Amino acid sequence: MSVSYSGLLLALSWFENSVWRVIAYVPPDHSGLSSLVNQAEDLSAGRKVMERLGPAPIARLDENLEDSVVLWPLQAANRYPSRFSDGRRYGLLYAALERETALAETIRYYRRFFDDAGIPIGKAPRHRRGVFRFHVAELVADTCKAASRERRLVADDHAWCRGFGDYLAQHLQSGLLYRSARRREGSALALLRPDHVSRVEWVESVEVYSAADQVEIAVI
Numbered sequence: 376m377s378v379s380y381s382g383l384l385l386a387l388s389w390f391e392n393s394v395w396r397v398i399a400y401v402p403p404d405h406s407g408l409s410s411l412v413n414q415a416e417d418l419s420a421g422r423k424v425m426e427r428l429g430p431a432p433i434a435r436l437d438e439n440l441e442d443s444v445v446l447w448p449l450q451a452a453n454r455y456p457s458r459f460s461d462g463r464r465y466g467l468l469y470a471a472l473e474r475e476t477a478l479a480e481t482i483r484y485y486r487r488f489f490d491d492a493g494i495p496i497g498k499a500p501r502h503r504r505g506v507f508r509f510h511v512a513e514l515v516a517d518t519c520k521a522a523s524r525e526r527r528l529v530a531d532d533h534a535w536c537r538g539f540g541d542y543l544a545q546h547l548q549s550g551l552l553y554r555s556a557r558r559r560e561g562s563a564l565a566l567l568r569p570d571h572v573s574r575v576e577w578v579e580s581v582e583v584y585s586a587a588d589q590v591e592i593a594v595i
Contacts, residue, residue, distance in 0.1 A: 380542045383525050390552060391512040393574075394470035394564050395477035396444055397581070400434035400505035434505055440575045444507045449569060458533050459540030459551070459565050467540070467550070468566040474506065476561030478581070482590045483557045485583045501584040503595070509575040511564065515550045516543060519562055522554040529556040543567065 434443040445468060447453055454466040471477035481504060489499040522528045527535035543551060544567060555561035566572070580595045 380539050383521055385516045385518055385521055385551075387514055387548075388517045388552075389513075390515050390517075390564065391510075392472065393508050393510050394472055395474050395578075396470045396507045396509075397477045397481040397504045398434060398444065398507065399503070400436065400443075400577070400580075434507065434577070436505075436577055440507065440577065441569075441572075444575050445509065445569050445572050449567075456533075457565075458536045458556075459543075461537050465540075465544050465567060468569060468572075470509070470511070470564050470566075471555065472552075472562045472564065473558075473560075474578075476555045476558045476563060477506065478592050479555065479558040479561065480563070481581075481583060482592065486590050496585045496590065497588050499585045501582050504581050504583060506578045506581055507575065508578050510573045511566065512571045512573075513549045513566065515552055515564065515566075516548055518551055518553045529554055531556070540565075 434440055448455075448468050449466040451466075454460070454462040454464075456462040457467055457469065460467050469480075471480060485499070485502060486496055489496055518525075518528055528539075530536075539551075549568060549570070550564060550566035552562060552564055555563050581592050582595050583590065583592050585591070
């Protein structure tokens with residue numbers, strides 16, 4: 376089986392393995408909202424508001440990790456522009472095939488966030504993140520070999536990639552494998568739906584920080 380886009384023929388292959396995401400989280404020594412309020416009625420009201428908002432972008436280790444790690448980026452209200460989506464009609468769940476690739480992507484996003492805000496990277500505050508792992512079993516379009524011929528798959532200009540993402544969404548594909556633009560040896564996965572995601576687990580805590588204009592990550 377294969378799928379084509381702008382003359383690029385790609386194999387559809389079965390992917391079954393663990394993948395990695397790095398996102399913000401509430402550490403184990405806090406219990407979500409209960410660390411922010413004193414009154415039981417305030418805690419109850421706060422939880423009702425959060426339930427209406429849907430899955431949170433911040434994982435709470437004492438709650439359902441699937442909501443924030445897997446479902447949040449796919450919710451209609453939470454879609455945002457990315458390499459393979461303009462964020463308007465569908466979201467994507469991005470994950471790395473290797474822990475090192477997930478950390479490399481985290482460094483990139485940390486630097487870009489403060490660059491866009493006009494804050495010198497040397498003055499950027501430290502950010503705590505959680506490293507999460509989950510299992511995926513899905514039929515996806517594999518672009519890894521094609522990346523050597525079609526360099527737009529890993530370019531900083533995402534226009535071509537977003538057209539490819541639209542093509543996959545319109546043809547009811549589940550997602551794609553692609554080479555990481557941030558780590559030469561790395562690969563990543565972008566899923567259009569979470570149907571075959573399982574076994575979400577927290578692995579470790581890390582802290583992202585700047586040192587001598589370089590962004591570093593330390594396990595904490």
